[in-house]
Every structure is written in C-alpha cells, then in structure tokens.
Amino acid sequence: xxxxxxNLAQLCNKFPLIVFYQGNxxxxxxxxxxxxxxxxxxxxxxxxxxxxxxxLMIEALQNIERYSAHTHSSDDYSLVYSDNKFFHIYTxxxxxxxxxxxxxxxxxxxxxxxxEELDEIYSKTLSGDExxxxxxxxxxxxxxxxxxxxxxxxxxxxxxxxxxxSICFAIPLNREDYESQPNFNESKEIIKKLNHNFKNNLSTxxxxxxxxxNFVRALLDLITTVKKENIINHSTKIHHVxxxxxxxxxRHAYKTDDHVSGQLCIEWQKQNLCISTYNIIEHxxxxxxxxxxxxxxxxxxxxxxxxxxKSLTDFTEESGVGLxxxxxxxxxxxxxxxxxxxxxxxxxLLLKINLSHD
Amino acid sequence: MINDxxxxxxxxxxxxxxxxxxxxxxxxxIKGLSMPENVLEFYAPLNDKIFSFFxxxxxxxxxxxxxxxxNSMSNKQLLKLLKNMAEKDNQLKVIWRYNEQxxxxxxxGAEIQSIFPHLNLQLEEIAN
Numbered sequence: 047x048x049x050x051x052x053n054l055a056q057l058c059n060k061f062p063l064i065v066f067y068q069g070n071x072x073x074x075x076x077x078x079x080x081x082x083x084x085x086x087x088x089x090x091x092x093x094x095x096x097x098x099x100x101x102l103m104i105e106a107l108q109n110i111e112r113y114s115a116h117t118h119s120s121d122d123y124s125l126v127y128s129d130n131k132f133f134h135i136y137t138x139x140x141x142x143x144x145x146x147x148x149x150x151x152x153x154x155x156x157x158x159x160x161x162e163e164l165d166e167i168y169s170k171t172l173s174g175d176e177x178x179x180x181x182x183x184x185x186x187x188x189x190x191x192x193x194x195x196x197x198x199x200x201x202x203x204x205x206x207x208x209x210x211x212s213i214c215f216a217i218p219l220n221r222e223d224y225e226s227q228p229n230f231n232e233s234k235e236i237i238k239k240l241n242h243n244f245k246n247n248l249s250t251x252x253x254x255x256x257x258x259x260n261f262v263r264a265l266l267d268l269i270t271t272v273k274k275e276n277i278i279n280h281s282t283k284i285h286h287v288x289x290x291x292x293x294x295x296x297r298h299a300y301k302t303d304d305h306v307s308g309q310l311c312i313e314w315q316k317q318n319l320c321i322s323t324y325n326i327i328e329h330x331x332x333x334x335x336x337x338x339x340x341x342x343x344x345x346x347x348x349x350x351x352x353x354x355x356k357s358l359t360d361f362t363e364e365s366g367v368g369l370x371x372x373x374x375x376x377x378x379x380x381x382x383x384x385x386x387x388x389x390x391x392x393x394x395l396l397l398k399i400n401l402s403h404d
Numbered sequence: 405m406i407n408d409x410x411x412x413x414x415x416x417x418x419x420x421x422x423x424x425x426x427x428x429x430x431x432x433x434i435k436g437l438s439m440p441e442n443v444l445e446f447y448a449p450l451n452d453k454i455f456s457f458f459x460x461x462x463x464x465x466x467x468x469x470x471x472x473x474x475n476s477m478s479n480k481q482l483l484k485l486l487k488n489m490a491e492k493d494n495q496l497k498v499i500w501r502y503n504e505q506x507x508x509x510x511x512x513g514a515e516i517q518s519i520f521p522h523l524n525l526q527l528e529e530i531a532n
Contacts, residue, residue, distance in 0.1 A: 259440070260416065266473070282473065282508050286473065289439050289475050290476060355515070355518070358515075358519065359483065361480075361483075368476045
C-alpha cells in the first residue's frame with residue numbers, strides 16, 4: 047500500500063503545482079480549491095495570468111457543480127497542474143446519457159473554430175441570439191476563446207443511465223508557447239494513475255506545491271467544507287494533524303530556491319481517514335527521525351501522554367511535540383513510514399497516518 | 405476605567421492579542437489561530453511586551469485564551485509564557501476557552517492543568 051504511493055511521488059517532483067480533488071461537488075469545495083491555487087500562483091505569475099487561470103477554473107469547477115448528476119461522487123473530480131509551459135485544468139463529472147447529445151453539439155460548435163469565429167459566437171450568445179437551457183453557454187465559449195481552443199473532451203459510459211463527461215483545457219503561460227500544443231496524453235496518463243489509486247475513496251485531495259502557512263489556511267477551509275459534506279466527525283483532530291505534518295514538510299523537506307518539493311494526500315475512506323506525506327529529507331536526518339517514530343510506535347497511550355508532557359515542559363529545547371501529538375491523535379493506529387531511493391540530495395520519505403472515524 | 409491598552413492584530417497564522425491595564429484588574433486576551441512557522445518571532449517579543457506593559461503592576465492578571473487551532477510549538481511557548489507569568493503573579497487567573505465540539509482544545513487546557521496543578525486555570529465551554 048505504502049509502496050503504491052511512491053508511484054505518485056514523481057508527479058510533485060515533476061510539476062511545481064498539482065491539485066486533484068475527487069468527491070462531492072454539490073456543497074462546493076470549489077472556493078477552497080481556487081484559494082489553494084491562488085496562494086500558489088499569485089507570488090510567481092503576473093496578475094493578468096493569475097486572473098485568467100482563476101476565471102477559467104471557476105467556470106470549470108462550476109460546471110461540475112451545475113451539471114453533475116451527483117450520483118457517484120468518486121467519479122466527479124478536478125485536476126489542475128502547471129508544467130511551466132501550460133496550466134492544465136481537467137474536470138470530470140457524471141452525466142445522464144440523455145443529455146450527452148445536446149452537450150456534444152455545443153462542444154462541437156466551438157471546438158475547431160478560429161479566434162474570430164469564437165469571438166463572433168461569443169458576441170451573438172452574449173446579445174441573446176443563441177441560448178442554452180442552463181445559462182447562455184458563455185462559459186464554454188469563453189473557455190475555448192481564452193485557451194485558444196486547446197481543449198479535448200470525452201464521454202465514457204458507466205451504465206444504461208449514466209456516463210462520465212471529461213474535459214481538459216490548457217492555458218499557455220508564456221508568450222513563446224502561444225503557438226505550441228499541450229501534451230493531452232500526459233494529462234490522461236496522470237488522471238489514469240490518480241484514479242487507479244483513489245477510485246474507492248469517498249473523497250480525495252492530492253496536492254503538490256507550496257507548503258507555507260498561506261496554503262495551510264486554505265487547506266483548513268477545504269477540510270471544514272469536506273467534513274460537513276461527508277458528515278464525518280473528527281473534531282479538529284484532522285486540522286491539528288495537518289498543521290503538524292505540513293509544517294514538518296516545510297521545515298525538513300529538501301528545498302530549491304525556497305520551493306519545497308513535497309506532497310500531501312488526504313483520503314476520506316469508509317473506515318478511516320488516511321493522510322500521507324511525501325518529501326525528500328537530508329541523509330543525516332533520517333536516523334534521528336526513524337528512531338523517534340519507532341519509539342513513538344512502541345508506546346501505549348499513557349506513555350505517549352507522558353512523553354508529550356515531558357517534551358512540552360522542556361523549555362531548553364525549542365522543538366515542539368509535533369510527531370508525539372500526531373501519534374496521540376492517531377492512537378491506536380501507528381505512524382507508518384517508508385524510505386526509498388537514496389538520492390544525492392537526500393532520501394525519499396513517505397509517512398502515512400490513519401485516523402479512525404470517531 | 406481603562407488606563408492603558410495594547411493590541412496585536414491577528415495575522416494569517418498568529419492570534420489577536422490585547423493587553424489592558426485597569427485599576428485592580430488587568431487583562432490579557434489571546435484569541436484566534438496560532439501556528440507561526442517561527443514561534444519565537446511571535447512569542448519571545450510577546451513575552452517581553454507583557455512584562456514591560458504591566459511593569460510595576462504585575463498583579464491580578466486575567467489571561468483569557470481562546471484558540472481555534474495551534475501548532476505544537478505554540479503550545480510549548482504558551483506554557484512557557486504561563487510559567488513565567490505565574491512565577492511573577494501568584495494570583496494569575498487563566499480562562500481557557502474551547503468550542504463545545506472541540507474536545508482537542510479542551511484536552512490541551514486539561515493538559516496544562518495537570519502540568520501546572522497550582523495554576524488557577526478554568527476551562528470554559530463556548531456555545532457553537
């Protein structure tokens with residue numbers, strides 16, 4: 047199980063930002079996903095590019111909210127990632143088979159159009175000459191305009207009543223890439239990998255990107271929304287565990303130019319909530335860390351509480367009690383870890399914690 | 405009558421703090437979220453400010469703590485602050501507020517009670 051997570055690790059090493067959220071979009075966690083992306087891109091992209099990306103994300107995420115049949119939440123998801131040349135937005139939702147034909151017509155009416163033709167359709171639709179049943183279809187036309195028609199779509203039958211509808215857009219990030227074509231096959235491969243790992247979850251958040259407190263705040267908002275949706279009570283345990291684990295990544299993970307290469311994965315499952323983190327840490331920190339985790343895993347609950355108190359009142363040491371707290375919250379589950387691939391810059395570390403539903 | 409006040413505005417990862425010096429009743433409020441990456445940057449100056457602000461009147465202080473989330477390093481710095489304050493003001497009163505659904509913050513308050521059994525610390529539930 048832990049080993050399988052390593053197969054996804056290369057995604058956060060390859061892309062400076064990747065956010066995948068699968069689950070119920072009815073109560074919309076969209077604003078939280080937008081918030082997470084905004085915190086990531088606003089410091090290193092020009093304002094018009096940020097606005098354009100966020101605008102397109104709103105359209106794409108609202109399409110899931112509005113048009114999904116909301117029957118199989120594990121089939122509703124969004125993936126956004128940047129490869130430094132393009133910003134990719136991939137969404138999928140469940141749709142009733144009877145609606146496919148109409149939607150396909152609308153998509154085909156814009157897919158091969160030139161910029162001028164799209165502008166004309168946009169103006170006509172805006173002035174009310176052409177209307178669709180839910181809104182004016184302006185969102186779709188605008189997505190095609192703003193991405194310079196770099197998108198693909200597909201339908202896959204689930205059963206006699208429902209299918210999945212996927213659409214993927216790519217926004218060029220640099221002027222020199224305005225004429226290049228994105229690698230949509232890569233997007234499909236990523237989705238295939240993510241689906242393979244997470245298809246049985248109630249909800250999933252898979253994230254690689256900035257791990258500063260800006261991100262943590264946006265993450266806490268998302269968790270609160272998802273908790274309400276899934277009606278799973280974890281008190282605030284999950285929030286505290288996430289604060290400790292994300293700050294551990296920020297503090298201890300290998301960095302280049304202040305960019306932390308790390309990954310966070312939260313899986314809402316029927317029996318558990320599973321949190322895993324991945325990052326590279328320096329070789330000389332491995333022994334101390336694994337010894338600490340082994341000693342925590344060997345403790346009973348009282349032993350962990352004693353250890354927490356001892357560490358909290360040792361004012362000569364500035365370090366916190368992060369991993370002790372995580373062990374206490376997860377008890378009787380243990381902190382699982384796996385080390386792999388001894389790289390020149392450090393060792394890959396995967397941590398996994400299961401929190402039982404209260 | 406309030407004689408003097410000092411306020412620290414809450415930031416994305418640090419709490420709101422207010423210090424009030426009144427006749428016969430001094431109050432400190434720490435409220436919100438505490439998870440700075442570098443806790444000492446926040447708590448070391450706060451500790452100094454509290455001692456300089458109440459200098460000469462370091463007595464009958466009520467410390468009102470109402471935290472939504474905190475990281476473990478903030479927890480430790482808060483304990484250090486409580487210890488330093490209790491050593492100077494043996495009448496120090498601490499109110500530890502927690503949301504009615506938040507067992508974890510309640511537990512953190514109870515943990516402080518067991519670490520400092522002589523500290524006058526009250527746990528108070530806040531309705532949702």
